Amino acid sequence: MSMTENTATSLNAAAANSAPTQGGALLSARDIEVAYSGKVALSGVSLDILPNQVTALIGPSGCGKSTFLRCLNRMNDVIPGAKVSGEIMFDGHDILGADIDVVSLRRRVGMVFQKPNPFPKSIYDNIAYGPKIHGLAPNRDALDVIVRDSLERAGLWGEVHDRLKSPGTSLSGGQQQRLCIARAIAVKPDLILMDEPCSSLDPIATARIEELIDELRERYTIIIVTHSMQQAARVSQKTAFFYLGELVETGETDDIFTRPADKRTQAYITGRVG
Amino acid sequence: MTDTTEPTALLTAIDLTARDARVRKRHRAELRFRGYGIFSIGVAVAALLWLFTSLAVGGAGAVYTTYIKIDVHLDQTVIDPDATGDAAVFAKASYQSLIRSGLRNHFPGVTGRRDQRALNGLVTLAAPYLLRDIVLDDPALIGTKTGIWILASDEADLIARGKGTKRSTKSRNDGQAAWIAELRSQDRVERRFNWQFFTGGDSREPELAGILVAMIGSVLSLLVCFAVAFPVGVLAAVYLQEFARRTWITTLFEVNINNLAAVPSIIFGLLGLYIFLNVLHLPRSAPLVGGLVLALMTLPTIIIASRAALQSVPESIRDGALAVGASRVQAIFHHVVPIALPGMMTGTILGMARALGETAPLLMIGMVAFIVDVPKSILDPATALPVQIFLWADSPERAFVDKTSAAILVLLGFMVLMNAGAVLIRNRFEVRL
Numbered sequence: 001m002s003m004t005e006n007t008a009t010s011l012n013a014a015a016a017n018s019a020p021t022q023g024g025a026l027l028s029a030r031d032i033e034v035a036y037s038g039k040v041a042l043s044g045v046s047l048d049i050l051p052n053q054v055t056a057l058i059g060p061s062g063c064g065k066s067t068f069l070r071c072l073n074r075m076n077d078v079i080p081g082a083k084v085s086g087e088i089m090f091d092g093h094d095i096l097g098a099d100i101d102v103v104s105l106r107r108r109v110g111m112v113f114q115k116p117n118p119f120p121k122s123i124y125d126n127i128a129y130g131p132k133i134h135g136l137a138p139n140r141d142a143l144d145v146i147v148r149d150s151l152e153r154a155g156l157w158g159e160v161h162d163r164l165k166s167p168g169t170s171l172s173g174g175q176q177q178r179l180c181i182a183r184a185i186a187v188k189p190d191l192i193l194m195d196e197p198c199s200s201l202d203p204i205a206t207a208r209i210e211e212l213i214d215e216l217r218e219r220y221t222i223i224i225v226t227h228s229m230q231q232a233a234r235v236s237q238k239t240a241f242f243y244l245g246e247l248v249e250t251g252e253t254d255d256i257f258t259r260p261a262d263k264r265t266q267a268y269i270t271g272r273v274g
Numbered sequence: 275m276t277d278t279t280e281p282t283a284l285l286t287a288i289d290l291t292a293r294d295a296r297v298r299k300r301h302r303a304e305l306r307f308r309g310y311g312i313f314s315i316g317v318a319v320a321a322l323l324w325l326f327t328s329l330a331v332g333g334a335g336a337v338y339t340t341y342i343k344i345d346v347h348l349d350q351t352v353i354d355p356d357a358t359g360d361a362a363v364f365a366k367a368s369y370q371s372l373i374r375s376g377l378r379n380h381f382p383g384v385t386g387r388r389d390q391r392a393l394n395g396l397v398t399l400a401a402p403y404l405l406r407d408i409v410l411d412d413p414a415l416i417g418t419k420t421g422i423w424i425l426a427s428d429e430a431d432l433i434a435r436g437k438g439t440k441r442s443t444k445s446r447n448d449g450q451a452a453w454i455a456e457l458r459s460q461d462r463v464e465r466r467f468n469w470q471f472f473t474g475g476d477s478r479e480p481e482l483a484g485i486l487v488a489m490i491g492s493v494l495s496l497l498v499c500f501a502v503a504f505p506v507g508v509l510a511a512v513y514l515q516e517f518a519r520r521t522w523i524t525t526l527f528e529v530n531i532n533n534l535a536a537v538p539s540i541i542f543g544l545l546g547l548y549i550f551l552n553v554l555h556l557p558r559s560a561p562l563v564g565g566l567v568l569a570l571m572t573l574p575t576i577i578i579a580s581r582a583a584l585q586s587v588p589e590s591i592r593d594g595a596l597a598v599g600a601s602r603v604q605a606i607f608h609h610v611v612p613i614a615l616p617g618m619m620t621g622t623i624l625g626m627a628r629a630l631g632e633t634a635p636l637l638m639i640g641m642v643a644f645i646v647d648v649p650k651s652i653l654d655p656a657t658a659l660p661v662q663i664f665l666w667a668d669s670p671e672r673a674f675v676d677k678t679s680a681a682i683l684v685l686l687g688f689m690v691l692m693n694a695g696a697v698l699i700r701n702r703f704e705v706r707l
Binding site: 073075078080103104105106107110111113115117118119120129130133134167169180183184186187 | 597
């Protein structure tokens with residue numbers, strides 16, 4: 001299928017190709033509705049994601065922002081009873097379509113989770129696993145290059161270059177999360193989804209990740225779910241506010257935080273709701 | 275200010291006395307509970323110690339055995355009358371008469387059929403074969419009169435150890451006791467390590483009976499059991515836990531697997547008897563069939579243990595693998611199964627340790643046979659350790675009591691080894707998350 005054919009071309013181009021679909025958007029979601037065992041968690045969400053920007057999804061707990069995020073790489077497929085409807089156009093295809101190969105989709109749409117989840121393997125193997133299964137490295141040297149490259153981009157190379165063989169789980173929480181980011185980068189995705197990546201980290205490690213997100217924006221498009229409005233304000237260019245399973249408002253981050261159009265947004269960012 | 279502080283101070287004072295009483299009561303309750311715990315553990319330890327001591331005392335009787343030194347005249351006219359020097363000729367000679375005349379020479383006073391029978395009963399029935407082997411090893415002995423150490427019979431062994439035998443009449447017993455006492459005074463009675471017990475098969479004569487056939491039978495059966503049950507059990511567990519959709523059919527499977535784990539093992543023996551022997555016509559009494567039956571029996575245990583091991587792998591590992599684009603099969607076989615494997619192995623070994631101790635299913639498929647020859651493959655007839663214990667415990671000869679103890683010790687040794695292996699695997703390969 002074209003999805004797999006595109007893999008080859010997008011490989012080298014990485015984010016640069018980011019073939020804009022509609023109005024320059026890398027990805028556009030239309031009328032997304034998600035129900036878990038018949039209970040609607042999210043409805044009527046339409047959102048365009050622009051390339052090389054950080055989009056923050058904010059909102060109180062249970063508002064559907066993580067649910068929306070998990071639609072974008074079909075991770076909701078894993079949850080029994082989850083039903084997703086609507087349309088998400090990415091690179092000319094509706095990724096919710098039945099004919100989509102989720103494996104190639106997830107190669108192009110990476111994900112970083114709330115809690116760092118490195119594999120209980122060596123640091124090297126953590127990074128090398130993705131490229132290996134996708135056949136991105138023709139030989140050992142190429143794999144070494146990818147590992148080094150990914151760790152450098154995740155700002156971890158300096159800290160771990162002399163102990164690539166030690167287990168990924170032996171790193172500190174912040175390092176583990178950067179390892180997970182490096183693991184996501186290693187398969188050369190176009191889009192990286194981050195689901196509250198700093199929620200289990202201390203302020204210093206959080207600051208480190210936030211810097212990293214800003215650097216990564218040059219090559220990748222990033223969507224980040226966060227509970228911290230300060231974080232959203234610091235790292236994102238676009239912000240989308242979710243409330244009770246709906247997308248209330250979306251726009252430039254500066255506008256959302258200074259001149260929110262909707263009363264509910266204003267209530268949330270001023271701390272009256274949530 | 276005083277209004278508020280005074281009542282509070284009073285209240286605290288009252289509370290303190292009441293609280294002290296409560297604290298003392300709580301401490302007493304904790305002490306009492308600790309006492310109950312120590313007592314319970316003491317009972318368990320005492321029972322275990324009792325079991326092991328009685329087994330060790332009995333087992334020692336089987337591990338050492340008595341030899342008697344008899345001066346035998348290896349008469350050339352009996353062994354090799356034509357002076358051929360041919361081993362084939364030596365082998366056919368009547369060594370029994372040589373031993374008997376040797377015994378008579380020691381006790382010339384013994385006359386009468388009955389007493390002579392008792393005298394001949396001092397050495398094992400297999401004495402002629404043992405003597406033949408000695409002569410075949412060293413033909414230079416022919417024609418000489420030498421003191422030869424001969425394995426004592428089970429009766430003589432028991433008497434030498436100061437125990438009576440049930441089988442013999444009292445007079446026969448007394449006569450034998452006197453002779454042994456006399457031999458002992460001449461330094462002609464010796465206790466030696468009983469190699470026969472660890473290198474021989476079963477025998478009607480306790481002094482010749484060995485446990486090797488049962489050990490090899492058990493090992494071969496367990497190998498077959500592992501080779502069949504482990505892959506099947508693990509794959510079934512992986513499918514049920516990771517791939518199968520939750521429907522009423524999978525629920526039904528789950529309930530039935532849990533029930534199967536509790537089914538009495540003799541039922542599995544009957545199933546094996548029907549399927550493997552009557553339908554498939556596999557060889558009777560063979561470790562192959564024994565292993566297959568034990569595999570059927572162990573399968574539910576392995577599936578349950580493996581599913582528990584899979585369930586304990588955090589969901590975040592699956593998510594992480596799927597998110598970098600691993601397929602479901604890749605995520606499970608590259609990441610989840612390796613983490614769960616030590617748990618699966620532990621469950622399997624514990625299940626097999628249970629299978630090692632099973633007698634009932636093996637009785638049904640004929641592994642209860644009297645087997646003398648050491649099995650060379652999984653198709654040769656064999657018996658198993660617990661069955662051997664059952665057989666010996668059932669034998670009338672008093673000397674088999676000791677053999678039974680020793681066999682139980684061997685079986686327990688195997689179990690300790692397997693359980694230690696399980697602990698070792700768990701500690702060695704457990705993945706830290």
